[in-house]
Amino acid sequence: MDEPIETAGALRDLVEVDRLLHEPARLVIAAILYAVESADFLYLLRETGLTKGNLSSHLSKLEGAGYVEVEKTYQGKKPRTICRMTGQGRTAFAAYRDRLRSAADCLPD
Amino acid sequence: MDEPIETAGALRDLVEVDRLLHEPARLVIAAILYAVESADFLYLLRETGLTKGNLSSHLSKLEGAGYVEVEKTYQGKKPRTICRMTGQGRTAFAAYRDRLRSAADCLPD
DNA sequence: ATATATGGTTTGTATTTCAAACTAGTTTGT
DNA sequence: ACAAACTAGTTTGAAATACAAACCATATAT
Numbered sequence: 513m514d515e516p517i518e519t520a521g522a523l524r525d526l527v528e529v530d531r532l533l534h535e536p537a538r539l540v541i542a543a544i545l546y547a548v549e550s551a552d553f554l555y556l557l558r559e560t561g562l563t564k565g566n567l568s569s570h571l572s573k574l575e576g577a578g579y580v581e582v583e584k585t586y587q588g589k590k591p592r593t594i595c596r597m598t599g600q601g602r603t604a605f606a607a608y609r610d611r612l613r614s615a616a617d618c619l620p621d
Numbered sequence: 622m623d624e625p626i627e628t629a630g631a632l633r634d635l636v637e638v639d640r641l642l643h644e645p646a647r648l649v650i651a652a653i654l655y656a657v658e659s660a661d662f663l664y665l666l667r668e669t670g671l672t673k674g675n676l677s678s679h680l681s682k683l684e685g686a687g688y689v690e691v692e693k694t695y696q697g698k699k700p701r702t703i704c705r706m707t708g709q710g711r712t713a714f715a716a717y718r719d720r721l722r723s724a725a726d727c728l729p730d
Numbered sequence: 731a732t733a734t735a736t737g738g739t740t741t742g743t744a745t746t747t748c749a750a751a752c753t754a755g756t757t758t759g760t
Numbered sequence: 761a762c763a764a765a766c767t768a769g770t771t772t773g774a775a776a777t778a779c780a781a782a783c784c785a786t787a788t789a790t
Contacts, residue, residue, distance in 0.1 A: 523649050523652055523653075524649060524668075524669065524670050526645045526648060526649055527645045527646055527649060527669075527670065527671075528645075529645055531777095534643070534645070535777085535778080536635045536636045536637075536638055536643070537636055537778085537779095539635060540632050540633060540635055540636060543632055543728050543729055544632075546729050547729040553737070553738070554736095554737075554738095557737095557738095559633075560633065560636075561633050561636065562636075563779080563780060563781095564737075564738060564739085564780095565738090565739075565740085565741095565779075565780055565781075565782090566778075566779060566780075567738090568737095568738065568739055568740090569739085569740090569778080569779085570778090572739090573777095584738095589786080589787060589788095590736070590737070590786090590787080591736085591737050591738070591785090591786085592737085593737080593738075609725070609728045609729075609730075612721070612724075612725050612728070613725045613728075615721075616718070616721050616722045616725045619652050619718045619721070619722075620652055620655050620656040621718075640746095644746085644747085646747085646748095662768070662769070663767095663768075663769095666768095666769095672748080672749060672750095673749095673768075673769060673770085674748075674749055674750075674751090674769090674770075674771085674772095675747080675748065675749075676769090677768095677769060677770055677771090678747085678748085678770085678771090679747095681770090682746095693769095698755080698756065698757090699755090699756080699767070699768070700754090700755085700767085700768055700769070701768085702768080702769075
């Protein structure tokens with residue numbers, strides 16, 4: 513025996529929160545993409561304050577989960593990476609946001 | 622060159638959130654201990670729904686950070702582990718809670 | 731030609747998280 | 761009295777993460 517014991521409580525729901533979005537760096541990326549329809553790599557780089565390496569790997573993770581689509585284009589001779597949140601990503605983000613808000617509400621004062 | 626670029630935005634503050642408390646399992650433990658003055662291992666086990674192994678190691682981590690004090694006593698012949706949040710832990714929890722709330726508020730709808 | 735900048739990706743290390751396995755002692759059953 | 765099972769935890773080992781440094785391809789400036 514070593515399984516969790518059954519109990520009630522809204523706080524406990526936090527434990528099952530979406531870990532992909534719970535990571536602060538990814539939450540910031542996701543919040544931006546949720547709001548803007550599309551954004552390119554350099555815009556996200558400026559807005560999030562992440563390093564290029566981190567932005568790249570977090571984006572890949574969001575892409576791998578189907579939350580974000582990444583399109584590689586060229587702007588003249590320069591590469592331009594455009595990111596969009598998918599429907600799946602929007603649904604997941606909204607759910608995470610709502611969970612987070614109700615969790616924040618039930619934390620003790 | 623590969624440092625973060627300077628930019629404004631309240632969302633970005635999330636990235637510097639207290640990782641110790643941002644972990645959902647630990648946040649649940651911390652929220653309980655913040656509210657109750659003291660709680661024993663078995664109470665926390667029931668309330669959090671964590672496994673014993675996880676509860677034990679998360680408590681150790683909170684203890685290592687100085688957020689929680691752990692006192693081992695006996696209740697008759699049975700071991701009883703009593704946990705209390707320290708002043709430092711209370712301060713950190715309140716700060717995390719406030720940051721989380723303002724982050725939750727500025728997420729897009 | 732060589733150096734430097736742009737727009738990213740890959741790699742390596744250190745840390746985390748989790749549950750399974752373990753420990754130490756106690757109670758129950760026969 | 762002896763073994764089996766239970767209680768109250770801790771330790772361990774494997775898998776996943778998170779981060780920045782190092783790298784790559786192409787373009788531009790000297």
